[in-house]
Amino acid sequence: MTELSDDVVLGLALAAGLEITPTHLAGVKVNLGRLLEQGRLVMAVPITVADEPAPTFAP
Amino acid sequence: MTALHALGAAETARAVRCGRVTALQVTQAVLARVEAMNGTLGCFTAVLADRALGQARAVDQAIAAGDDPGPLAGVPFGVKNLFDVAGLTTLAGSAINRHLPAAARDAVLIARLSRAGAVLIGTQAMDEYAYGFTTENAHYGTVRNPHELACVAGGSSGGSAAAVATGLGALALASDTNGSIRVPASFCGLFGLKPTYGRLPRSGSYPFVFDLDHLGTLARHAEDLALAYDVLQGHDGRDAACITRPSEPALPGLRENWAGLRIGVLGGWFDTMADATARQAVAHVAEALGAVQGATLSLAEAARAAAFLITAASGANLHATDLRERAEDFDPATRDRLLAGALLPASLVLQSQRVRRAAYEEARALFGAYDLLLAACTPCVATTIGQATIELGGRTMAARPSLGVLTQPISCIGLPVVAVPVRFAGRLPIGVQLIAPPWHEARALQVAAWLEAEGVVGSGDLPI
DSSP states (O other), X not given: OOOOXXXXXXXXXXXXXXXXXXXXXXXXXXHHHHHHHHHHHHHTSXXXXXXXXXXXXXX | OOOGGGOOHHHHHHHHHTTSSOHHHHHHHHHHHHHHHHHHHOOEEEEOHHHHHXXXXXXXXXXXXXXXXXXXXXXXXXXETTBOOTTSOOOTTOSGGGXXXXXXXXXXXXXXXXXXXXXXXXXXXXXXXXXXXXXXXXXXXXXXXXXXXXXXXXXXXXXXXXHHHHTSOXXXXXXXXXXXXXXXXXXXXXXXXXXXXXXXXXXXXXXSOTTTOEEEEEESSHHHHHHHHHHHOSOOTTSTTOOOSOOOOSSTTTTSOOTTOOEEEEOTHHHHTSOHHHHHHHHHHHHHHTOEEEEOOTTHHHHHHHHHHHHHHHHHHHTHHHHHHOGGGSOHHHHHXXXXXXXXXXXXXXXXXXXHHHHHHHHHHHTTTOSEEEEESSSSXXXXXXXXXXXXXXXXXXXXXXXXXXXXXXXXXXOOEEEEEEOOXXXXXXXXXXXXXXXXXXXXXXXHHHHHHTTSSOOOSOOO
């Protein structure tokens, strides 16, 4: 699990135009840590230009 | 004689159409059952008795007049409360939506079922905004599993699954973004259909993640899924993702011989993340089908991660205004996940969309060698209410976000799946996914119907 400091999370929130109250901060940190862990998995996949993103997926 | 509330959808329609029973009798029986059971289970958020009785009378009048009442004549069904129902506010499991105006008309899929003679009983509980796998909802309570009341029913379509499993309707309309039909189907011992992405129109349903949301059905029999699926198909231009290809009915070929299909068992991630019971369920179905081991989707874990990230980011974007202005009004579990999703770097989300394409291409190549793939629906049987963690693949993982580890890689790439229920004596039910290539729902339903006819899978008697 990624350990995030309060300052990092609050800085990201500021950039996103969100305010995170002290009571929500711990829960957001845990969940963001989980997401970043998943982020490492997707970033580890070698992707080429042929792998066109699928924002509106149509198999 | 089987109690009317215990009849399946096809059985009900046959009985009503031939006059053996009236739609009104079936509806009254189911409404009485809802009245008796809903306090214990917490399935319904609104019961539409007047509407249901009116619809049932209309079906009976059509029959009396010699008109065709439709293929689903008198079949009682419920809907997850993210479907628009005329005159009701579409809650989507939230408190925030309570103040929205009532829907002016029914969602397109409700209208199609109703035109086919089905009778809407009510709306059903879910995780807030469909973001969860357990239906433990801070606003509306927890839906209990009818097989074991101390356990969750699964989610996010938990109210729908618990209702169908208990005979509070023969069918339910539900949604599946990451596993929200297949997870509760698994935990409640039901058949569930998540069609190919784009197959069924979502018009009139409250969205979660536009490019991952699928609508589908839950039932106690494979034939019931096929019957409803054939009624539900068809283009609707109000959903930009809905395909224009013609309907491909499943019912006509449902009992045809499937011999010759090449069926494989997904290994790797799908094996590692399944516990002993889940693996046993897959082996049980695989043996009956003569499936071979060794099918691999090497990008399954990455596809699951991609689904996780796309969901968090898209969900956060959808609810950005409320997250800014009234975060306190969310279910705390949903709020914290959505807030975290709002903080994700864009590169992770874009990479997720590329991984998704790569995973789909890998699956497409795999379907050159197989016609159908098998995997467990859930890593384990139903967890207990409030359970914080599960042990998977040697890791301790948070329970609520992890119950979809085996469904997310599949919905991420839009493949059609039929969940089939496996019952082992003395244990809670668990589901197996029959995964088909895109647009081959009929094939998965055909195999599901055969497995049920052979007694390999099945919902069994009503648990309570």
